[in-house]
Amino acid sequence: MYYVNQNIKDVVRIFPPQNRYGYLRLDMNENPEGLPQQFVDEVLEEFTPEYLATYPEPDVFIQKYAAFVKVKPENICITNGSDAAIRYAFEVFAEKGSSVVTVTPSFEMYGVNCNMLGLVHKPVPYSSDFTISIDRIIEAIDDTTDIIVLLNPNNPIGPNFTLEEVTRVISKANQVGAVVIFDEAYHYFCKSSFLDLIEKYDNVLIFRTFSKLFSLAGCRLGMVISNTTIIEYLRKARPSFEVNALALKFGEKIIDHPEIFDALIKTAELGRSYLLNSLEKNHYEYYPQSGNFIFIKPHIDSNMLACRLMNNKILVKTYGNDLLKDYIRINTGSVKVMEQFMNALLEADR
Template sequence: MTNYYVNPYVKECERIFPEQGRYGYYRFDMNENPEGLPKSFVDQVLKEITPEFLAIYPEPDRFLKKFSDFIGVGFENVIATNGSDMAIRYLYEVFAQTGKKVVTVSPSFEMYRVNCAILGLQHVPVAYEKDLTVNVDNIVDAIDDDTDIVVLLNPNNPIGFAYSTQETERVIQKAQEKNAIVIIDEAYHYFYDKTFLPLIDQYDNVVILRTFSKLFSMAACRLGVIISNPNIIEYVRKSHLTFDVNAIALKFGERILEQKDLVDQMICKQKEGKNYTLDILKEKGYETKDGLGNYIFIKTKKAPKELEKELKEERKILIKTFGNPMLSEYIRVSTGSKNAMEFFVENFLEDDDQQ
């Protein structure tokens, strides 16, 4: 047997990968848009995917110019990545020393923990309170001389919770004292429209992440953006793969940004669908929680795992359940248009009311 070298951090890392075989199901489990982009829009963009287009290496600058204009920052403030997953990896590789600490809320987006394990960083999880809120004092107290990175998701995934400007600046200032950067992940920004984007000009240690997987419904294409001051962007650029984001993702991203009416329409549709779902479930006596993104939590009558199995096997509907005791009584449901949510609610009530 060949005694080849394996990075010990990779060797010891434990991973749980998303379930495969989800095509053909009604997807309410992973915070995707249940319906996706309008078919007419997709068909129009696909006409631009010619053999010549596919033969050319990706050129992200046109997309980045449109994106920077769209959000109101300079071209020098942005860089595209292969989804937020790759953005996290770059930021950890560039700004965290092996053995140093990364402070996050827990539970949170799993790739923040996973990348700590892969890169030999200490993950410092700050737990939610029993009422599913976050005590920012605990985050501030967790930042010490060994901390290189602090992560805030606004709103957080999977539970929700959003930070005030005062709370966020307290974290940034403490991180600044300890020479750490602060990543503010705004994956769900367009569902919860408060942004901390102005803070990249006020503090030199702030990084914002955005994704095209949620509102923009491009999870399959993998397109994310890092937004920060030019110094941080330049350091990331040096470590960045030459051709990180594929040209099809960039093309769809460009065309979406050109159609503000489409973006506004998708925001309105999602809000209408979420509000419809929360209202009708309240009428039916259900306890719900708005996660502030494109998802809600529902306290079910049946055991969540049992309901998950029945919806999948009998109705081809996928939902999310949790092993974490804090969330074990709830299911999480992605939200979309009113049409999509009417379909979900009808099927959910038929199954969950069968006692």
């Protein structure tokens, strides 16, 4: 009988749903409408046979992105989405059997990667009022801990951590010889970042992605920003051609067009404020989170509502766990998208 890695054998995976094209997608924190068609067409014109036949060359994108976030190119390691960044960081900075401290609920792939790599996952739970104690996170960090992961802001729930709170976490991490990952997939929606901390501490990694505000989830473009030593280790851990040429070109072109970036932010803000007003007017209990997503407590069972909305071509997220089972989570979009959602909600939720 052939060998199978026992960790992989045992891991439980819930694979993402398929056949979502054609639906109003409010379930996975993507931009439901995507980038402007004209911009997409312009970028596609640059895909010559030569460009596609050549192995990807990431340097131009990395230089532009480094200037965009005001760091040096040597501070950046690009990956096939931040999903891949999680894997490489765990492979490089955690020894088998050591522990990884996260919060729960959080982005599922942190727990999944722990299980795949034989790491001990130590999730610190949020309370029923959607708050979490930083003291409990700090208490969970001990000599066995190699990595601490905080999302800034957390997905799916939670307010942002303060600088004082994360400084306490970093100094405890320093004491036990651990690195701290701040996953900033959603930071553009709340304008909070701990990027500056990569200069101050030698054990801080920032994860970013082009899947959310930048609307390129299909391209798979993520990055780690950190000091040059950490980045060098991560670059050694990656395959030779990690990010494909299509993703690099779209990434470059978005950075070349700051007006697109500004419009994406504006659209997100207007849509969100429209939705919050409508929920208020219609007396919904809701919890706006710092990212591009909001929890809404429906009048009927949340799964029944999700089914009804799906029959109306709208996808929303529901949860099985006790803390969130009574809610639907939706990501926000433009005012037009939020109007479509609100009309469907009022129709289905009775």
